[in-house]
Amino acid sequence: MSSTFAKLKRWFIRKRPEDRAGASLAPPQSLMERYRHYKLLLGANVAILNILADIQTKKSEGFLFDMAYVRGAVNRLGQEVDILVEALVGLSGGRYRELERARQRIAERLQAELAVPEIRPSPLVLPLEEVQDGQFFGGKAEKLGELVRAGFPVPRGFAINAYAQKLFFQQSGLESFVHDAIRSADIRNLDSLRWVEGSIKDRLLATSLPPTLAQALAVAVAELGTERLAVRSSALQEDGLVSFAGQFESFLNVPADMVARRYKEVIASQFTPRALYYCHTSGFSYQELAMGVIVMEMVEAQSAGVMYTADPRNCEPTITVNAIWGLGSVTAGGHAEPDVYRVEGDRLASTKVGDKAHIHLRLPEGGVLEKETPAELQGACLSSAQVLELAELGRAVEQHWGSPQDIEWALDSPGRFSLLQARPLRLTAQAKPSYIPPRLKGVEVLLEQGAIASRGARAGPVFILTDDRDLSRVPQGAVLVAQRAQPEYGLAIGRIAAVVCEMGGVASHLATVLREAGVPAIFGAREATTRLKTGDMVTVDAYYGNIYAGCQEELLRSQPKDLLMQQSRAWRTLERVQEHIIPLNLLDPREENFRPEACRTYHDITRFAHEKAMAELFKFSQGGNYREGARQFKSKLPLEIFVVDLGGGIRPEASESAAIRPEDLTSRPLAAYWRGVEAIGWRGARPLDLVSFISVVMGGASDTQAQDRLQEDNYVIMAADYMNFATRLGYHFTTIESFLGAPGESYITLVYYVGGADLTRRVRRVLFLAKVLRQLDFRVELKGDSLTARIDGYDLETMENRLEALGRLIMVSKQLDMTMNSDALIEDYYQRFIASYDLKV
Amino acid sequence: MGRILAVDDELDMLSLLKIMVEGYTDHQVQCTNNPVEATELLSEEQFDLVISDLKMPGMDGMELLQVAKNKDADLLVLVITAYGSLESAEEAISKGAFDYITKPFRKEQIILAIDKAMRWRELVRQNKELKERLGNG
Structure with missing residues (x-):
């Protein structure tokens, strides 16, 4: 009994809020701060999801976008993710x-993908077979290096690094000359x-190569031990400034002692008026204007x-093989119409x-002679056996790289x-996408006017x-139909043909995940879960937002991919960067990987x-003591409620008042x-009348948590x-x-715990x-x-309807456990x- | 098949325009990133259509439009403008641009705009020819 008395004493002597006459109405600073973080986080969350949706739309809907778009999107995302992470850290008290570390890792990976690598000190010259990606020898040299290593017939040779040009410019004073010019x-x-x-060209050609470079070149030429060479450019970026600016010099049949001179001419050929215009506005950089040479x-x-x-x-x-007599260089100039051979299969x-x-033809003294084709060179350049041999070689190269190739060859x-x-x-072109009608004729439309969350059919x-726990039961090839667009549904990708949700935004997590996986989806399809029936065959038209009965073949023909767009630098870059942005690995909060360390994407x-x-x-909101800034909430109900307004919760006329009303x-x-x-309304006994109060305190005596709750306002x-409404209605706490x-x-979340009656009744409730x-x-x-x-x-x-219903439910459940004496x-x-x-009751 | 001159100081956009237009239409695209070079190309070569960005260093698209119109009043100019700068696009139309599209745009938009311009050019040509015949007759 003494313990009961102690509890009662504690209850009655604790400080009541109304004792604090004249206290400030300003909400506690710490709470305001957390709430501010929360709002910032929500804003960033929406902004991020919108940028993700925009990136996916740009790619899937045939937009022309450039590198400025890619950089802009990555930068905006970075800023928003910064805000988001900072807000969560602030909200969670650190x-x-x-x-933050996960964000940093991802940001660094993105920067690495976007950076044009700085040309660093590298070997000036390497034999072709040793040339690899990422060493600044240029794309052409790198591919030839790979072909040599793979055993394809490539003439012997070496490549000169773009760093050699940088060294040349820096050591000879050309760099400042070019800048000034x-x-x-x-x-x-x-x-x-x-x-x-x-x-620039005159000065460049008149400047001697640094001794180290000149020597490296001389040694490499000597090691080849051949009298005649070809000197060709190898641009660092296939579609960078250099390749855009124009044709570069390429020299055939160069005598060994002329290689250094021709090298300088190839380098000089980059400085076209277009390149100079670009550099005048964007600045000169070796990343843009330096090249490897083969x-x-x-x-x-x-x-x-x-x-x-x-x-x-297609x-x-x-x-297709094109062939002309001689060195092959005439084709580019167009002074000879080549033979054309087409090989199908074998x-x-x-x-x-x-x-x-x-x-x-090669001139004995070096260089090339163009002349009329002699009479003895009539007819086809290649025999059919040679064409087939060459085609086989071509196929092997294609197989090696895994994509169709454009190959220069010589016999x-x-x-x-x-x-x-x-x-x-x-x-150069492709089949046009087939026309998709906005509405199929003569077909039953089950639902229409949904929002396109992920295009396709x-x-x-x-x-x-109906119950998210049944997600694992979704059969292979099914159209998943649900009320809400829950991120966890992403776990069913691989099994599902399409997704239809009654609610959900096209910039939601699930929409992003479905677009990424190419699963067509329609959101906002009202009444989908009641108007569609499990087991019925339907066609989801996520081009126009319709759902048709049956399997509509007309819609299901696959649309050709836009291969042209995919060749652009911006597209390829976006493909790489989005790997660090879009995939969602943290699908289910209940899974073990739902933690910061496992975050691999924005x-x-x-x-x-x-x-x-x-x-x-x-x-x-639960844990604090927020009497500071609390106002009394006066209603018809016999309840003592105090409200803390973080902003906008009370009409301005009442903002200075220490007591407010529902209106x-x-x-x-x-x-x-x-x-x-x-x-x-309030039904039944007033709260905390002495008898029931003592019974509750006694009933919950073994539960210290319940005791503490009772002492809360x-x-x-x-x-x-x-x-956030923490309340004690009768003997239950919500x-x-x-x-x-x-x-x-x-x-809306609801947490509901311990009431006064015995456990069985409480469980029934x-x-x-x-x-x-x-x-x-x-x-x-x-x-x-x-x-x-x-x-x-x-x-x-x-949501407002649900809140109102919840208000009713909570009030009727007050003391309901007392009556629940049977499972029925x-x-x-x-x-x-x-x-x-x-x-x- | 027509000849198009594309002018944009952004190299990516320029090469993309060339790839897409040549890939999806029969037209040939000549590119330059320098509007001043564009004026020179206009005086040296014949084009059916100019596609030009509006904001470029040295000489902006509006000035290039004037040069093009002075040279050949029938030459069609399609202006590309950044989203949110519609005033300048409207100004370009008032100064004789045939049409404008805003960045970023879908490939269908640029291809339709080009088709429209080319059909218009053909109509103007036929119209002139008929008038001349009537005048001669």
């Missing part, structure tokens, strides 16, 4: 610092640009040409012999083929997901931060909830869009938290509550006699409550 150019005057071009043994070519290992218009595996399908009027006098260059085939049997970070933010704010509320969630509470922390913002952000809450679309978790429930993803109106009452109460949103 708990999630590890997320570019700065002095008048970009409004083409003649001025041409004059600068001329002066020096190869000259092939004694009797014929030469190019070969495409696929048809560039990617069909037909091999047979020569057609031969068209061209009028090869001119031929390039020497003994009849051996050499490969002089290989690069990915540039596709697929058919499959419907699977209505999307992971965003998902993690958003999920944890709600928990953190809840925890903080003063402008907090959307609290107003909705309170409507439900007032609709039921009813507090609401609220804002225009937020409430905390309801809600944020009503954008549809993707809004949620939570079973009743769970049944109702599930009917109201909450996800419910039960643990003994306590319960947590959550709802999100719905529009504002629905669970179903009985449930039916009665659902019928009228009221329950009188």
Whole structure:
């Protein structure tokens, strides 16, 4: 009894809020600060998801975007993720610092993908077989190096590093000369640009190579031990400034002692008026204007040409070989019409012999002679056996690189083929996408006007997901139909044909994940879960937002991919960077990997931060003592409630008042909830009359948590869009938290624990509550006699309705456990409550 | 098949325009990043259409438009402008640009705009020819 007395004493002597006359109405600073972090986080979350959606749309809907777009998107994302992470760290009181490290790692990877690598000291010269990617020898040299290593016939040779040019410029004073010359150019005057071009070239050719470079070149040439060489450019970026600016010099049949001179001429050929115009506005950089150079043994070519290992218009595996007599250099100039051979499978399908009027031959003193083709060189350059041999070589190269190739080749006098260059085939056109009608005729439309969350069309049997726990039961090839767009549904990718949700934003986590996986999806398909039936075959048209009965073949024909766009630097860069941005690995908060260390993409970070933010704010709102800044909330109910307004929760007229009434509320969630509470009103005994109070204290004596709860006041922390209502109604304790913002952000959570009656009755009560809450679309978790429930993803109106219903439910459940003396009452109460949103016992 | 001159100081956009237009249409695209070079190309060669960015260093698209129109009043100019700078696009139209599209744009948009311009050019040509015939008759 003495312990009961101690408890009673504690209860009566504790400080009551109304004792604090004249206290400040300003909410506690710490709480305001956390809430500010929370709002910042929500804003960043929406901004990030919108940028992710924008990136995916740019790629999937045929936009022309450039590197400025890619850099801009990555920068904006970086800024928003910064805000997001900082906000979570602030909100959690520093708990999630590890997320900062994850963000840092991802940002560094992105910067590395976007950076044009600085040309660093590297070997000046390397034999072709030792040239590898990323060493600044240029794409052409790197590919030849790989071909040599793979055993393809490539003439012997070496490559000169772009760093050699940098060294040359820096050691000879050319660098400052080029800078000054570019700065002095008048970009409004083409003649001025041409004059600068001329002066740079003259100066460059008149400047000696540094001894180290000259020597390295001489040694490499000597080691080749051949009299005649070819000197060719090898640009660092295939579609960078250098390749855009124009044609570069390439020299055939160069005598060994002229290699250094030709090298300088190749380098000089970059400084075109276009390049100088660009540099005048963007600055000169070696990354843009430096190149590798290839020096190869000259092939004694009797014929030469190019070969495409696929048809560039449609990617069909037909091999086309062009051939002319001699060195092959005439083709580019167009002074000879080449032979054209087409190979299909292992047979020569057609031969068209061209009028090869001119031929390039090697001059004994070096250089090339163009002359009329001699009479003895008539007819086709290649025999059909040679064409087939070459085609086989082409196929092997294509197989080695895994994509169609554009190959330069030469055939020497003994009849051996050499490969002089290989690069990915540039596709010139493609089949036009087939027309998709906005509405199929003569077909039953089951649903229409949904929002396109992920473009495409697929058919499959419907699977209505009513309980998220059934996700693993979704059959292979099904169309997943659900009310909300939950990120966890991403776990079913691989099994599902398409997704249809009644709610959900096109910039939600799930939409992003589905677009990434190419699974068509329609969100906002009202009544989808009631109008579609599990097992029915449907076609989801996520081009126009319709769902048709049956399998509609017309829609299912696959649309050709935009291969042209995919060749651009911006596209390829975006492909690489989005690997660090878009995939979502943290699908399920219950899984072990749902932690900062496992975040590999910005999307992971965003998902993690958003999920944890709600928990953190809840925890903080619960854990504090917020008497400071609290006002009394006066209602018809015999309840002592104190509210803390974080901003916008009270109408301005009442803002100076220490006591407010329900009609003063402008907090959307609290107003909705309170409507439900007032609709039921207070029934039964006043709270905390002495008898029931003692019985509760005694009943809960073994539960110290219950004791502590009893000593709390009813507090609401609220804002225009937020409430956290911790309340004691009779002998049960509930905390309801809600944020009503954008549809993707809004949620209601309910935590409900320990009442006064015996355990069995209390469990019956939570079973009743769970049944109702599930009917109201909450996800419910039960643990003994306590319960947590959550709802999100719905529009504002629905959420307000749910809050009101929750207000009613909480009020009718007050002391309900006392009456629950049989299991049958669970179903009985449930039916009665659902019928009228009221329950009188 | 027509000849198009594309002018944009952003190299990526320029090469992309060339790839896309040549890939999806029969037209040939000549590119330059320097609007001053564009004026020189205009005086040396015949083009059916100029596609030009509006904001470029040295000489902006509006000035290039004037040069093009002075040279050949029938030459069509399609202006590309950044999203959010519609005033300048409208100004370009008032100064004789045939049409404008805003960045970023879909490939269909640019291809349709080009088709429209080319058909218009053909109509103007036919119209002139018919008038001349009537005048001669």
